[in-house]
Amino acid sequence: MSTQNPVFIPGPTNIPDRLRYAMSIQTTDHRAPDFVELLTPVLDDVKKVFKTTTGQIITFPSSGTGGWEAAITNTLSPGDKVLVARYGMFSHRWIDMCQRHYLDVEIVDCEWGTGAPADIFAERLSADKNHEIKAVLVTHNETATGVKSDIAAVRSAMDVSDHPAMLYVDCVSSLGSMDFRMDEWGVDLAVSGSQKGFMLATGMAIVGVSEKAMKATETAKCPRCFFDFRDMAGANAKGGFPYTPPLQLIYGLRESLKMIEEEGLENVFARHYRLAEGVRQAVRAWGLQLCAKTPDLYSDSVSAIYVPQGFDSDVLTNHAFDTYGVSFGVGLGEMAGKAFRIGHLGSLTDVMALSGLTAIEMSMADLNYPVKLGSGTIAAQEYYRKTAAVPQQQAA
Ligand SMILES: *Cc1c(COP(=O)(O)O)cnc(C)c1O
Secondary structure (H helix, E strand, O other): OOOOOOOOOOOOOOHHHHHHHHHHHOOOOOOOOOOHHHHHHHHHHHHHHHHHOOEEEEEOOOOHHHHHHHHHHHHHHOOOOOEEEOHHHHHHHHHHHHOOOOOEEEEEEEEEOOOOOOHHHHHHHOOOOOOEEEEEEEEEEEEOOEEEEHHHHHHHHHHHHHOOOEEEEEOOOOOOOOOOOOOOOOOOEEEOOOOOOOOOOOEEEEEEOOHEEEEEEHOOOOOOOOOOHHHHHHHHHHHOOOOOHHHHHHHHHHHHHHHHHHHOHHHHHHHHHHHHHHHHHHHHOOOOOOOOOOOEEEOOOEEEEEEOOOHHHHHHHHHHHHHOOOOEEEHHHHHOOOEEEEEEOOOOOOOHHHHHHHHHHHHHHHHOOOOOOHHHHHHHHHHHHHHOOOOOOOOO
């Protein structure tokens, strides 16, 4: 089977050759004096992607989940109340993690396919006169359903209630793919990882920490050791690491930031929108439904698509893999068997996106879906032609 086909899972994402080479470096001594010259500018540059000047960046050798554990344990104490909405598998996982850390979790259950309910948050926060709620937790891009939540609206809900809770945002599958504004949205903890928008190998949790969140580490009582912000920030300030750093990933991140800078962050977002919109045009042409209920909720990094009644989405994704060697995201949690996902984030072009659309279309045709072979691909082709950045050659 070819290993050249792109993956259409929503992470880890395709690693561009340039980043594979950047990560292919020999061991150097992280205690040597020149390590600071590598690490410090990288941590500074990551701030631009988070859109923060007042926050600080803390990384750990870990996947994104470790970033969440770090965010929670460094800033909260057992028994602290947190407000969180569940509208997909990832928001569910954070609830589970909070409970395992003995937090008092106030859950707002929402229909999957919707996003963070700013209006309900406003009600709950206004009712919380004694300010027992210490944190509001939001998954910016719910990767299970392809739903993007309005973080600015959540911030407004907190502001109108004049509530001092901190705002924690999971931006693992949005950062570097969709607009994220840590400072403007007043985000206290923004959790991401290396293997999605940054197009790198898995293994680095990347967390944006506000001044307020950093202050909270002084009183937070959740046990932590490996993930202690204070150890990491203290060592980083001297240009070091409290333990062995993921050196290859730091080199990779440096190059990834260069690539994002060269393309321009806003252009990166525009490219993701265009790729996503082509996929959405294909879904429409197939006559299928997105899990995301309304256009304002559409994610530009992943589309979750319901299969027609009577079909099993796991059979479809397995078929695409077995027959054409192409991976798509499976339905997670409530979506298992009912929906498949097309990841379209990271290093992707329109031509790559089209290859995924044709592969899933062939798979649907093989399995006798009521979908016209070519219909989605044509819709996406038309959209990509119309919106191509490079002027088309005039036919002679
Ligand atoms: C990928 C992802 C994570 C992190 O998962 P890891 O496998 O631990 O890196 C967290 N939240 C969301 C929304 C994600 O898409």
